[in-house]
Amino acid sequence: MYAGGRPNDAARTVHRRFVSGPLPRLLPIAAVLEVRGRTTGATIRVPLAVARYRGRWYAVSMLGEQSNWVRNVRASGGDAVGTHGRSQPARQRQNG
Template sequence: MSRPSDLRFRATTAFQRYLANPITRRLPLQTVLETTGRVSGLPRQTPVGGSRVGDSFWLVSEFGEKSQYVRNIKANPAVRVRIRGRWHTGTAHLMPDDDPVARLRHLPRGNSAAVRALGTRLLTVRVDLDA
C-alpha cells in the first residue's frame, strides 16, 4: 500500500473507530454488521451501508481485507446483520471476483459515495441470511 493510501486508511479507520461508529451503531435504523472478534471472541458491531436483495445482504468494504470486520469474517463467517432495526443471522462470503464499483451503483448512494471516495481496496461482501 502506498504512503498516501496508508495514511488515508489510518485516518479513516481512526475517525470511524473512535467517533463515527460509536455514535451511528446506536441509531435504531442504522444497518449494523456484527462479527465475532477473531482474537477476543466477543461480538464486534460495525455500522455499514448496504442493501438487502432477497435472502442476501450486500455491502462493499472500503479497505478490503485490511478491514477489521473482513478479517473477522475470514476467521468466522457466522454474522448477524441489523436491518431496519431487526437482527438477522447469516453467513458472510467475501466476493473478490465481484466488481465492487459496479456493486456500489446498486447500494445506498450516500454510503457508496463515501466508500468510493475513501476506499483504497474495495471488496464486495455478501451475507446469506438465514430463513
C-alpha cells in the same frame, strides 16, 4: 478518517453513535454487523452501508479484503448477525 485502513478517533466516535442509534433500523442503506473478534473473542458491532442488487442486500468492504470486519467474519466461519431493519443472520460470500 481511515488512514492506513483503520478508523481514527473521530471515526470511532461516529461508529459508536451509529451502532447504538436508530439509523440501522430506519435508513435503507444503513446496517450494523455483529461478529466475534478474531483476537479478543468479544462481539464487535461495525457500522456498514449496504446496497441492494437483484433483490438482495449486500455489504461490501470499501477498504478491501484486509478490512478488520471482513477478516473477523472469515475467522468466525461466516458466523455474523446483521441489523438492517431487523436482526438477521448474515452469510459470507466471496467474489471471485
